[in-house]
Structures are given as C-alpha cells and as structure tokens.
Amino acid sequence: MAVAATLFLLAGAAPATAACEAFTGVVEAFNAGDEAKARAFAAAAGTANCRAGERTLIGRIASLTVFNRITTAVGNGEKLSDHQALLEELQTQYGGPWQVLDALGDLARDRKDYEQAARLYQLALEDSANETLTPDWMAPDAQYILRLDRLASEMRLAAPRPVQLAMRGGCKISFRGVKIKKKSTPVRYVFGTADFTPEGEEAAKDLAECLKAVKPASIRLIGHTDSIGSTEANYTLSLARAETLKAYLSSVGYAGAIATEGRGEDQPFKPDDASAYDTEMLNQLNRRVEVDVE
Structure with missing residues (x-):
C-alpha cells in the first residue's frame, strides 16, 4: 500500500479577503477547521454576490477544509482507503482541489487501476497549475509538481490502454514555472x-x-x-x-x-x-x- 501523498496547509496562509462575503466566511471556516461552516458557505456562494471564479474557489477551500481532517486522520494511523468515499464526494461536488485528486490517484494506484490513476494524477498536475483556482498558498512546491508528473507518466506506461497526456486542453511542458x-x-x-x-x-x-x-x-x-x-x-x-x-x-x-x-x-x-x-x-x-x- 502506497503512503498517501498529502500536504498540510497552514491556516495562516489563507488568501486575501475577496469581495463576496462567502469567500471571507469560507476562509475563516478553513482557518478554524470548521467543515460544516465551510460547506455551508460553499453552498450559499451560488446565491451570494460572488463571481463564478470566486464561487469555484470557495468550493475548493471547503473541500480542502475536509481534506485536512482526512490528512490528520491518516497521519494518526487510519487508512486512506477508509476515506475513499468522502474523497470521491469532494471530487464530484467541488472538482478538486489537486490534493484530493492526488489522494484518489494514490488509491487507484494501490488497487492497480493504472488507467484511472494516470487520469487522476494528470488532473492533479493540471489543477495545481491553474493559478486562478490554485493560488500560491494552495499550490504544491516544485518537487511535488515533478512527483505528480512522474507518477502520471508511470501510470500511463503501466495502463493497459492509452491515457491522454492532457485532460483539460492543450499539453503543457511548464507548470508554475517548473519545466517538464x-x-x-x-x-x-x-x-x-x-x-x-x-x-x-x-x-x-x-x-x-x-x-x-x-x-x-x-x-x-x-x-x-x-x-x-x-x-x-x-x-x-x-x-x-x-x-x-x-x-x-x-x-x-x-x-x-x-x-x-x-x-x-x-x-x-x-x-x-x-x-x-x-x-x-x-x-x-x-x-x-x-x-x-x-
């Protein structure tokens, strides 16, 4: 069983306050580790005075609030696989962030579903490079970007059927300034x-x-x-x-x-x-x- 690739994120590194109140609220909920409030602000963002990009990012922050709790549980000895259903729910509901996609990639790799793992690692890589939905405080460092690319490549080689080199548009050879x-x-x-x-x-x-x-x-x-x-x-x-x-x-x-x-x-x-x-x-x-x- 592969060790889950997870990152703790510092609550004090939250982004600056945005125009919509739901954004401010979800950041405060994230800092407090309050999953219920974070999800509530994400649900309310659709009817609040928030732009489309802000609404998506609010959902990502709510998802990350839950993900941090999963990370802590795994660090305390729980199995990542015990949280698979919740991780899949976060992916379906919020589309990410990359940390969730990365963890799901680890789970797919562990069960030898290399085709699915390739897709998930590639999506995590592309999501991490989206500077609108993944601001600097949420982004992986250079070494982790290289890890995501390496695992995506490995899973493509292992997969029984071809998996696209890019999931969301044109291929890239540079992610947040890290050249592949x-x-x-x-x-x-x-x-x-x-x-x-x-x-x-x-x-x-x-x-x-x-x-x-x-x-x-x-x-x-x-x-x-x-x-x-x-x-x-x-x-x-x-x-x-x-x-x-x-x-x-x-x-x-x-x-x-x-x-x-x-x-x-x-x-x-x-x-x-x-x-x-x-x-x-x-x-x-x-x-x-x-x-x-x-």
Missing part, C-alpha cells in the same frame, strides 16, 4: 518489432496533438527496451522504434526538428515503488520512448 523537459510516452510496439500496436498508434496520435499545441522547435526521441534479448539487438530495436515514431510525427504535421537516439536496455525505468509490479509489468515500463523537448 522529458516525457515518457506509452507508445506500444508489436513485440520484437518497431511496428505500432493499435494502442501504440493511438498514443502516438495523442503525442502528435500535444506537440502541435506546444510547438517546440525541436525534440529528441530516445528509445528504450526491456532486457529480453541481446544487448546489441536491443540497441538496434530501441533506435528503430524511435525512428518509427519520428516518421509518424513528421507525417501528421509536426514541423520541428526531430533527433533520435537508442539506449537499449541501459536505462531501465525507475518506478516510484518497484515492488508493486511483477516482472512483466516492469518490462512494460522499460519499453518506452522518451520525448526530450529541447
């Missing part, structure tokens, strides 16, 4: 060949759409393999797979320069918790092409 230079893609190939599987082609299409959105001037595709087969054959195969992806991206309209490189089995993927996977799944994580945005 390298992405591991879940492009799958027929075993022992450089031919896409149907799932691999779908993932390659998703990557192409991201590159069209981001428009980097150049990228480097770095192929990796598992350790099955000879070292020499794996070098050749890893480069061939990177070349196949290069040809595809060029054919569908990516106009930047593409360099390719094969690393074979030399740089195995480093999962967050290798003990969670069997040998076949570890091999699947190792079969990847990394996109290095130069």
Whole structure:
C-alpha cells in the first residue's frame, strides 16, 4: 500500500479577503477547521454576490477544509482507503482541489487501476497549475509538481490502454514555472518489432496533438527496451522504434526538428515503488520512448 501523498496547509496562509462575503466566511471556516461552516458557505456562494471564479474557489477551500481532517486522520494511523468515499464526494461536488485528486490517484494506484490513476494524477498536475483556482498558498512546491508528473507518466506506461497526456486542453511542458523537459510516452510496439500496436498508434496520435499545441522547435526521441534479448539487438530495436515514431510525427504535421537516439536496455525505468509490479509489468515500463523537448 502506497503512503498517501498529502500536504498540510497552514491556516495562516489563507488568501486575501475577496469581495463576496462567502469567500471571507469560507476562509475563516478553513482557518478554524470548521467543515460544516465551510460547506455551508460553499453552498450559499451560488446565491451570494460572488463571481463564478470566486464561487469555484470557495468550493475548493471547503473541500480542502475536509481534506485536512482526512490528512490528520491518516497521519494518526487510519487508512486512506477508509476515506475513499468522502474523497470521491469532494471530487464530484467541488472538482478538486489537486490534493484530493492526488489522494484518489494514490488509491487507484494501490488497487492497480493504472488507467484511472494516470487520469487522476494528470488532473492533479493540471489543477495545481491553474493559478486562478490554485493560488500560491494552495499550490504544491516544485518537487511535488515533478512527483505528480512522474507518477502520471508511470501510470500511463503501466495502463493497459492509452491515457491522454492532457485532460483539460492543450499539453503543457511548464507548470508554475517548473519545466517538464522529458516525457515518457506509452507508445506500444508489436513485440520484437518497431511496428505500432493499435494502442501504440493511438498514443502516438495523442503525442502528435500535444506537440502541435506546444510547438517546440525541436525534440529528441530516445528509445528504450526491456532486457529480453541481446544487448546489441536491443540497441538496434530501441533506435528503430524511435525512428518509427519520428516518421509518424513528421507525417501528421509536426514541423520541428526531430533527433533520435537508442539506449537499449541501459536505462531501465525507475518506478516510484518497484515492488508493486511483477516482472512483466516492469518490462512494460522499460519499453518506452522518451520525448526530450529541447
């Protein structure tokens, strides 16, 4: 069971008072740890003199008030899974914040629902980067942003079906000033060949759409393999797979320069918790092409 990734937030770090009274009230309820009042202010915000963005943020603060209590309970020895229903309720009712999505991602990963975990970690990453809904006092630090990206990438590689690189619009390579230079893609190939599987082609299409959105001037595709087969054959195969992806991206309209490189089995993927996977799944994580945005 993975340890829940949670953050305590200092009550004194609440945002400045806004125009609507419900916003002021929910901040005070958050500081006091009063869940009932926080939820009440969130419910009243729809009829109060609050702008749409303020109403959404009020809901996020109410959700975070509840989340802090869950964090304390887990820190005192309770299981995060015991709070799954409440976390799901917070996601449904308030849409976040990223801390709730991150915790739900941990739970999905623990039950080996890698597809759902990939979506939740990606949503947490994108939510954390929304500076309107996630003001600085609520935001993760740089290391946690990198953790969210790493886990989202790992879950995409482990998922049986392709999961989009972005859940809410165009792809990003910078989150709150933290640059994500390298992405591991879940492009799958027929075993022992450089031919896409149907799932691999779908993932390659998703990557192409991201590159069209981001428009980097150049990228480097770095192929990796598992350790099955000879070292020499794996070098050749890893480069061939990177070349196949290069040809595809060029054919569908990516106009930047593409360099390719094969690393074979030399740089195995480093999962967050290798003990969670069997040998076949570890091999699947190792079969990847990394996109290095130069």
